[in-house]
Amino acid sequence: MLVKPPEKVAIGMIGGTGVYDPEVFTDMNEYKIYTPFGSPSDKIMVGSLGTQRVAFIPRHGRGHNYPPHLVNYRANIWALKSLGVTRLITVSAVGSLKDEIKPGDLFIPDQAFDWTRSRPRTFFEEGLVAHVSMAHPFCPDLSRFIADKAKALKLPHHYKGTIITIEGPQFSTIAESHFYRAQGFDIIGMTLHPEVYLAREAQLCFTNVSMITDYDVYAEKPVSHEEVQKTMAENLGKVKKLLIDVIPSMSTKQDKCECGKALKGAV
């Protein structure tokens, strides 16, 4: 049997909790991709949105099989890179560390703080050493483009601020939550790292759209499962609206940023 080689795609998307299926795509193909780091979280789905082709992976797998500390981040980024992806949009569900960042808001961060403990975080191990700059972890060009679209669509959102990634899978204690707030961090999640490191090593433009699900535990506002589910469903509607507007009109070029040159002088 002849197996068709996967097509080349410039735009990638990694979906977080609740985002398992790009139901807005048409002309969908699925590719099972093997990488030197093992299997990605799922088959890569490639579909069309407007005239653009997009490669999509659900971060946790379609059946939510992989918790944050067990996602094969290296295989996911490797697989997208092998398809030709240069510009990557990631979506995550997160908690808020500030009263003014409300459940139901979207957040496009420009800084990140890594508080994970045990995750493989580089493609460069024995033999080849690379130190890439992480001073500006997100692609400024793509992030601004998405924030402008969120503004034009009048979606409740915040642009610029810091996301902290904790190891999980447990949520924070109240003491930890107050500590993170005291550092000035804005939102808290479990998956941005090491995804953001690996994307930089792969020289991808990387941006993140975080959906605020609830307040972190500092607020001591217990929320019911139903409330969280309701907010999640509303968030998904907002993200879908945003991406349907962003993807067909975004550039597939890395000509307004330095992301495509991250390894220059780093190896």
Ligand SMILES: [Zn+2]
């Ligand atoms: Zn870029």
